[in-house]
Every structure is written in C-alpha cells, then in structure tokens.
Amino acid sequence: MMKSERERNPPSMIHYNKSSRQFHLQTKASSYVLQILETGHLAHLYFGKKIRHRNDFENFIDQKKISYGSTTSYNRLIDGFSLQHELLEYSSYGKGDYRNPSISLLSNDGNRTFDFIYQSHQIFTGKKELDGLPSSYAYESEDVQSLELILEDKCYELRLILSYSIFHDKDVISRSVSLQNRGKQVLIIDKISSFSLDFDKPDFDLVTLDGSWIRERFSHRRALNYGMTEISSRRGVSGSDHNPFILLCDSNASEISGNAYGFALIYSGNHSSSVEVNTHDKTRIQMGINDFDFSWKLNENEIFQSPEALLVFSDKGINGISSMYHRFIRFNIVRGPWQFKERPILFNNWEATYFKFNEKKLLSLAKEAKALGMELFVLDDGWFGKREDDHSSLGDWTVNLKKLPGGLKGLGDKIKKTGLDFGIWVEPEMISIESELYKQHPEWMIQCPMREPSPARNQFILDLANPLVCEYICESMKSLFSSADISYVKWDMNRNFSDIYSHSLKPEQQKEFSHRYVLGLYGILKELTEQFPHILFESCASGGNRFDLAMFCFMPQIWTSDNTDAMERLHIQSGSSLFAPTSVMGAHVSAVPNHQVLRNTPIESRFNTAAFGLLGYELDLSKITNFEKKVIKKQIAFYKEHRKLLQFGTFYRIKAPSDRGTSLWMIVSEDQKDAILGYYQQLAQPNPPSERYLLEGLNPDMLYEVQNRTQFMDIRQFGDLINQALPVSINTEGILHSKIAENYLYELEKTEFKAFGDQLMFRGFVPKQQFYGTGLDDHCAFLGDFGSRLFILRAVED
Structure with a gap:
C-alpha cells in the first residue's frame, strides 16, 4: 500500500537549534519554546499561538545584566544573573530562586540545596508509557514526537528527566518528570511537580472547578493578584473540593475568544495546583502530587516517576480549551472496546x-x-x-x-x-x-x-x-x-x-x-x-x-x-x-x-x-x-x-447557567450537518425581555432546518388556567382532572424554520416568546420554573 504524503513526511514537531541551544515544540496551532542558559539551567521562552520556526529566537529573554540590590546571584562568574528573575522550566530550592520550587529534596547528610544542570537530550518518535501510572497514548498511527531533557546534580549524582510529548494534531503537550538516584546517598523527595511553567506577565484570570459532595465542579473565575493561589486535595482522592484541572486566560477572554491555557493532571490522589505571581510580575504555574504529608525514600539506582500533566493553548477562548481536551480524552485517554462505542441507556x-x-x-x-x-x-x-x-x-x-x-x-x-x-x-x-x-x-x-x-x-x-x-x-x-x-x-x-x-x-x-x-x-x-x-x-x-x-x-x-x-x-x-x-x-x-x-x-x-x-x-x-x-x-x-x-x-457552552436566568448548551456533529441546542430556564420572569443567542460550530454555508423536540406537559402545571383552554370547566382538585393529567399528553408549542449557519451564528437564534401572564396559545412558549427545550438542527438542501 502506498504511503500518504503525511506518512512519508510527518510534520516536524520538535526543533533543536544547536547554536542557540533552543528547543521549539510545535503543535498544529501552538508553539512552546525553551532554551539552555549559559549556566545550564532551562529557561522558558514562550508558550502560545504558533509562531514560525527560527534558528535563533533573539530578544525572547530579558537582557538585564545589572543585579538588583538584594538579589542573590547564582555564582560569582556571571554578574547580575539571578535565578529569581529568570523564566525557568523547572526550579529547585537553595540557589537564589525564592519562588515556589518545582522540586524539594533532602539528602541523608542533611543537604536541602540542589542544582540541576542540562547534560543532554533526546528526541524520538512516539511516546513512552509511565511506569506504574496511567498516561496518555498515541492513537493508532497519529503523529507524536517526544523530547527528554536530562538534567543532573553532579554533587549528588542525581538525574532529573523532563519529558515532553507533542500531539501535533490534537494541540496537546504532555509533560512529566522522573528522578533517578545514581549515587550512594539515600534521598528523600519532599516535593516533585509534574511540570512548572513561568510566564512574564501577571494579568491572568484563574478558572478552577470547586465544590463539595452533590455540588461538584462548579466553575469559578477570579483575577490573579500577587502571592500564591493553590487548589489541592488532602483527601486521598482527587476530590470534589478542587479538581486537578485549572485554566488561565486573559482578563478579556470569553467562551469563544481570547487567549487561554489549560492544565490537567492525570492522577487520582492528593494533588496540588498552584499559581504564583511575584512582585516582578512573573507568573509560575505548577501541578503535581500534593507535597502535604508526602515524602518518598529514593535509594541508589531507584527512579521516581511523577504523574503526567496535559498542557493546551487556545486563542479561541475557553470553549477552545474544552474542545481540545474533549477530543484528546476520547482519542488519547479512554481506551479499549468501549472507547467509541455508544453507551447503553x-x-x-x-x-x-x-x-x-x-x-x-x-x-x-x-x-x-x-x-x-x-x-x-x-x-x-x-x-x-x-x-x-x-x-x-x-x-x-x-x-x-x-x-x-x-x-x-x-x-x-x-x-x-x-x-x-x-x-x-x-x-x-x-x-x-x-x-x-x-x-x-x-x-x-x-x-x-x-x-x-x-x-x-x-x-x-x-x-x-x-x-x-x-x-x-x-x-x-x-x-x-x-x-x-x-x-x-x-x-x-x-x-x-x-x-x-x-x-x-x-x-x-x-x-x-x-x-x-x-x-x-x-x-x-x-x-x-x-x-x-x-x-x-x-x-x-x-x-x-x-x-x-x-x-x-x-x-x-x-x-x-x-x-x-x-x-x-x-x-x-x-x-x-x-x-x-x-x-x-x-x-x-x-x-x-x-x-x-x-x-x-x-x-x-x-x-x-x-x-x-x-x-x-x-x-x-x-x-x-x-x-x-x-x-x-x-x-x-x-x-x-x-x-x-x-x-x-462537539460540545459548546453558549450561555453559562445562573441562579435565575437561562443557559444554553449545544452539540454539533463532526460534519456539521446535525446539531442539538439545549435551552434551560431556572426561574420564570414576569414580562421578560426578548431573547437572541449566537450559536456555535455550524457551517456558515449550510442551510439548517430547526425544529424543537416534541415535548409534553402535565396539565396540572397550569392550575386553574386549564379551564381557559377547555370547553367545560373542571375541578382541578377532582378525580376527573387527576385522571386526565395522568394519561393526557399535552403537546407544547412547535418551532420550525430554516436558516443558514451564518445567520444562526452571527445574527442569532430567537426562541419563541414566553408566556408571561397573557396570551397562552400555540405561538407562545410556556416554560415556567425549571422549563427547558431541545432544538434539532439538520442540514438540508437549499
């Protein structure tokens, strides 16, 4: 069988510029750039919308050479160089970086200062499994490329491996860390993050999923400020209090526009996700096993493997992040015969x-x-x-x-x-x-x-x-x-x-x-x-x-x-x-x-x-x-x-749920020919304003027939108003009314029209006028408290 052009020439996902000692990781729509500094530390240069590859990403690093008055310099040889002010890819404690460290260790001689310096790297096709831990995988023959950066603390013969896998078409980068004790010292791991990531800006909004039993994963959004924000679990499970998923976005980002970053941990136990903004306006994100009540004894030649984390970027808002995770979970997390099999009712x-x-x-x-x-x-x-x-x-x-x-x-x-x-x-x-x-x-x-x-x-x-x-x-x-x-x-x-x-x-x-x-x-x-x-x-x-x-x-x-x-x-x-x-x-x-x-x-x-x-x-x-x-x-x-x-x-949140108002969900087929819109109302309002909602995910050039799912109402919901619709008056507390209500399907209003996708997405969908005290007829929608409708959209010939 002839190979396709893509199989013969798969996209290049990981570039290494030997002269500038820079790595450029590319997915279909994002770029991730890091560099080996002259000290051997790894600096993070960029994560965001895809940029063209260059042999040298000049001007990506702050060029300050004069140290601040109270700054701790890394060594005596490089004037003005302090780890505290660098955007680092992974950090340890004790050499001048006073932000939250990525890793914290204790040797049996009492030392707590460690310094991991780049030694080598390897780039390879595919992705390795993690020892003892579940992780993502390459689906069938999709293009995945991996990078392992090997860092060492030579004083203690420790090898730290930062692993990256690039899922090109899914726009996902996976990261994990392993630590190998190659020396004679017994080592205690007090903290080991699955990843650490520094940004040179402070003005993010943080979105977390928080709650408790029977009110899990309510979405909360707030602006970051100086200091550290942490969401975590100490419950032994990932927990309903705080999910091991966080999202950072620009303050003006919405569901459909703006820059957003997603971070999800593949782990089911005690976890921690932290975001720290320091007083030099740098933001550090970390995620991994919660270091509370955790330590791990690492003997000679033993390896500790951290859980894997998934990083995604979207310039299409929060729904863009969700779509990437949804597709990735379906194709690269769930596995086995039930992966794409329709589930039974x-x-x-x-x-x-x-x-x-x-x-x-x-x-x-x-x-x-x-x-x-x-x-x-x-x-x-x-x-x-x-x-x-x-x-x-x-x-x-x-x-x-x-x-x-x-x-x-x-x-x-x-x-x-x-x-x-x-x-x-x-x-x-x-x-x-x-x-x-x-x-x-x-x-x-x-x-x-x-x-x-x-x-x-x-x-x-x-x-x-x-x-x-x-x-x-x-x-x-x-x-x-x-x-x-x-x-x-x-x-x-x-x-x-x-x-x-x-x-x-x-x-x-x-x-x-x-x-x-x-x-x-x-x-x-x-x-x-x-x-x-x-x-x-x-x-x-x-x-x-x-x-x-x-x-x-x-x-x-x-x-x-x-x-x-x-x-x-x-x-x-x-x-x-x-x-x-x-x-x-x-x-x-x-x-x-x-x-x-x-x-x-x-x-x-x-x-x-x-x-x-x-x-x-x-x-x-x-x-x-x-x-x-x-x-x-x-x-x-x-x-x-x-x-x-x-x-x-493909699922879209059109309008988020609120305590009183309406909310809308939408799901669209891959070929964009079919969709279902869910419309939900919390509490009915007297004399409400007219409504218009911009839909998502449709083909602007397709003509859609829009119909509501046929729904029925228990006539007891009308109370005495039922007598306004009947030729004879009945006692709403009587046996006859009860018998009718138990057996009669009162069909609700019909919606049926045609519109092109561009109209529905750019001008919007207008639901029927609701009943608000007068005029209940076939052209009026009676939703009441906690009412809802489903609308079916099918592509038809013009």
Whole structure:
C-alpha cells in the first residue's frame, strides 16, 4: 500500500537549534519554546499561538545584566544573573530562586540545596508509557514526537528527566518528570511537580472547578493578584473540593475568544495546583502530587516517576480549551472496546429501592424498564453479605441468598430474558468492621495504632499500599465478574481518607502511603480491565469525588454526581465540560421531589439535562404515572435516534447557567450537518425581555432546518388556567382532572424554520416568546420554573 504524503513526511514537531541551544515544540496551532542558559539551567521562552520556526529566537529573554540590590546571584562568574528573575522550566530550592520550587529534596547528610544542570537530550518518535501510572497514548498511527531533557546534580549524582510529548494534531503537550538516584546517598523527595511553567506577565484570570459532595465542579473565575493561589486535595482522592484541572486566560477572554491555557493532571490522589505571581510580575504555574504529608525514600539506582500533566493553548477562548481536551480524552485517554462505542441507556435501582429489595421487586422494575426502551439493568448496593444498610459487609463479596435465592447468575439470567443486559455495583476498596474480612484481617484496614478509627458512611478503607490487599481485591473481583453474565460494573468509593497508617509499611515510609495507595489502585484496575475488556466500567466516588483523567484511562465513564436534580446538574455538567466530554459523563433522570434538594422539576427538563451525557433512569418505575411512562418512552426513542451525536459530538457552552436566568448548551456533529441546542430556564420572569443567542460550530454555508423536540406537559402545571383552554370547566382538585393529567399528553408549542449557519451564528437564534401572564396559545412558549427545550438542527438542501 502506498504511503500518504503525511506518512512519508510527518510534520516536524520538535526543533533543536544547536547554536542557540533552543528547543521549539510545535503543535498544529501552538508553539512552546525553551532554551539552555549559559549556566545550564532551562529557561522558558514562550508558550502560545504558533509562531514560525527560527534558528535563533533573539530578544525572547530579558537582557538585564545589572543585579538588583538584594538579589542573590547564582555564582560569582556571571554578574547580575539571578535565578529569581529568570523564566525557568523547572526550579529547585537553595540557589537564589525564592519562588515556589518545582522540586524539594533532602539528602541523608542533611543537604536541602540542589542544582540541576542540562547534560543532554533526546528526541524520538512516539511516546513512552509511565511506569506504574496511567498516561496518555498515541492513537493508532497519529503523529507524536517526544523530547527528554536530562538534567543532573553532579554533587549528588542525581538525574532529573523532563519529558515532553507533542500531539501535533490534537494541540496537546504532555509533560512529566522522573528522578533517578545514581549515587550512594539515600534521598528523600519532599516535593516533585509534574511540570512548572513561568510566564512574564501577571494579568491572568484563574478558572478552577470547586465544590463539595452533590455540588461538584462548579466553575469559578477570579483575577490573579500577587502571592500564591493553590487548589489541592488532602483527601486521598482527587476530590470534589478542587479538581486537578485549572485554566488561565486573559482578563478579556470569553467562551469563544481570547487567549487561554489549560492544565490537567492525570492522577487520582492528593494533588496540588498552584499559581504564583511575584512582585516582578512573573507568573509560575505548577501541578503535581500534593507535597502535604508526602515524602518518598529514593535509594541508589531507584527512579521516581511523577504523574503526567496535559498542557493546551487556545486563542479561541475557553470553549477552545474544552474542545481540545474533549477530543484528546476520547482519542488519547479512554481506551479499549468501549472507547467509541455508544453507551447503553441504563436503569439503576438505587433511588427506587435503596437497600430494600428482593428478586421479585428487581424483576418487576426490569420489565418496566424494558417496556420503556431501556437497555441495561444495574443492581446497586445491598446485594451481598448481610447488607441491609450501610453498616456491614463491605469486603464480603458473596451474594445475599435471602434477597437473591438464585444468586447473581440466577438474577442475571432472568434479567437477560427480559431483553436487558445486566450490571452490578461494587465498592472493592472498602471494608466494614462488621464483616468476615475484618474478622480475618483487621490489619488490612487503614487505621492508626492505639486510636479509635474515624468512620465515614459507616465504613473504612482497605490498605491498597499492601500488595496482599491488592491481590485479594483482584481475586475476589475476578471471581465475582466471572460468576454471572455481567456487562457493566459501577466501581464506587464512598469516603475520603482518615487515620492514615499502613501496617505494611515501615515507620519511615508512612508518608509514602497515599501515593502507594494510588499505585495499588492503578495496578488493580489495569489487571481487571484487561481481563474483562467486554465489561463497561463506570467509576464512582460518592458521585464525583474522583472525577479525573487517570480514572478515564481505565473506565470510559464516570458517575458525574450523586446530585440528579436537573437544575443543579446544569452547573455540575457545565463545570465538568471545561475538560470532560459528554461521552464520559453519567447523567440520570430521577424522581421528584428530587432526593438531594427536594425540588420539583418537570420530567422533560430532567431528560433534557441528562441527554447531554450518558443517559440513565433512577426512579421507581412502579410508582410513576401513565403520563410519565409515555413521556419516558418518547424520550428514550429520541435519545436512541440522536445518541451518537449527544455522546460523541462537539460540545459548546453558549450561555453559562445562573441562579435565575437561562443557559444554553449545544452539540454539533463532526460534519456539521446535525446539531442539538439545549435551552434551560431556572426561574420564570414576569414580562421578560426578548431573547437572541449566537450559536456555535455550524457551517456558515449550510442551510439548517430547526425544529424543537416534541415535548409534553402535565396539565396540572397550569392550575386553574386549564379551564381557559377547555370547553367545560373542571375541578382541578377532582378525580376527573387527576385522571386526565395522568394519561393526557399535552403537546407544547412547535418551532420550525430554516436558516443558514451564518445567520444562526452571527445574527442569532430567537426562541419563541414566553408566556408571561397573557396570551397562552400555540405561538407562545410556556416554560415556567425549571422549563427547558431541545432544538434539532439538520442540514438540508437549499
């Protein structure tokens, strides 16, 4: 087969100018330039919009040669040279740079000053895997080139390797660091950042994803000021408080314009992301393992590998950053048979039954789910040991035969006969004190000697720093996953770390525990996902407490949040979408009043929010009305028709959610011929102003037919106003009204028109006038509180 021109001449991504000792890293749309200084330190020259390659990037470095009055010079030979005022690629403590160091070490002779100087480099095609850690990979035959910069501290025979991989077409640069002890000294690592990056400007806005349980990843934006801003986790997991993703942008940057930089860490444990602006208006960004309660003993000839971080630049605003991460996660993070496979519509029994179920109840729910068009039945918590509540049995992965007389196989076979696939919930990292496992191995539980351990959700954590525990989890899960026809596994982790102590580690190694736990988890997940490639694994950690790129390397989707309220999910899913595509976000329709916020939201809005994710239902199907059953059936049919677009299209945030106003999402097919616009309203306003919204991602030359998804409303939402539309008056509190409401599908207004893409993007989309006290008819949209619409755009012939 003839090779294409691109295969014969792949793009040059890494240039080295030998005379100027400069490296120029290029993606399709960005450049990254660094230089070896005369002292051997690495200076960062530029990261931003792609620039043409030159043999010497003159005038990129501050040329000051006269030292400041209180400056510490690096040495006596170069007058005026101070590391404090250089833009450095990686920095250590003790030689005059007083900013936050990238690495902090302690030798066994008490020395804390280290100095890493360039020795050599290598450039090669492809990308190496990281030892023991998940990382990105080159998809099929795409063009990836890597650079390794080898630095040394000769006093202590330490080798520091800065690794860069350039994903040309994805506009992504990955960075990681490894440290090798080549000397006789025992070394303690107190801090090792996955990357450090200096800018010579201070005026950035910082965007972070912050929150807590059931309000994860709300987006927050603020201007930077002097000093250091840090977001981190000390919980043992990546956490719902602060996600290991940050974004820097110009103060005038919007969703669609302006310079923006994204930084994401591929790690699931304690992490730290810091941004420091010093008083000489330089900005330093660092990201990596949190150095709080961390140290690592590095013996002779041992290597420590940091997690990988992904850096992206866009001059097309924050949505530009998101699009790069979305594509990269789909192609270069998620892997295996489910990478591009459309995900099934599932039913989960948790909010329908909690712990109170038996086989008869489960089969009844499964039959209802199948009748409505669902494809997968998921058995949640409570099926094992003596699990009647959350106080017992974690660690005992044997079936409760009182609830399920035929075991998992018996139930699974019956579920399969209804026409649904079968999935289960597990929480393998946990242990209950009331369990057979604890009786046999109390030393496997994380707990401090001589202290009463602190519970969370009435449970405790197994010591994954102990290889015996990891082996037990692997073997018990292999036996479980092989015991029935299981096609889906929800892997949960419902608490944060406390009482941190491992009985398998020496006293001087206890600060290694949190990282060793994460490495143990990765080893388990790698073994299980490789042995059961057909299983669709979904990660869960009290909802979104471990929503990070490392988990996506093993599990192609994550339960986004335990909060299933549609209006709260607008904030949660919008924030998550800063880096995560819809193809990884689990999103369910649940009952009202919602179990997390007691809000009553129309069932159509619950679906319209969940549709921008991996659709599932989590409510008691035996208790819903005929109206709801009919509507759900139509929702599922719509989702199946547009599933590929909703799961794998290009996502845009048109208008961010607010407490009172409207928000808009949009998703567009790769060929730009199909799109869906989601329109969501928080609270209805009296006499609101007219609306017009500029859409994104369309082909300006294509003609689009725009139609709303046919939606229905429970007529009880009208109250007494229903009598204005009926020929006879009925009692809205009576039986007749109730019977009509339970069975009648009141169809909402229709929208249908044609417009070219340029009109919709540059002049805008105008929704129908809303009802605000008068004139309710077919030309008026009645949304009310928490109302929403989906609009379908299809390219048609002119």
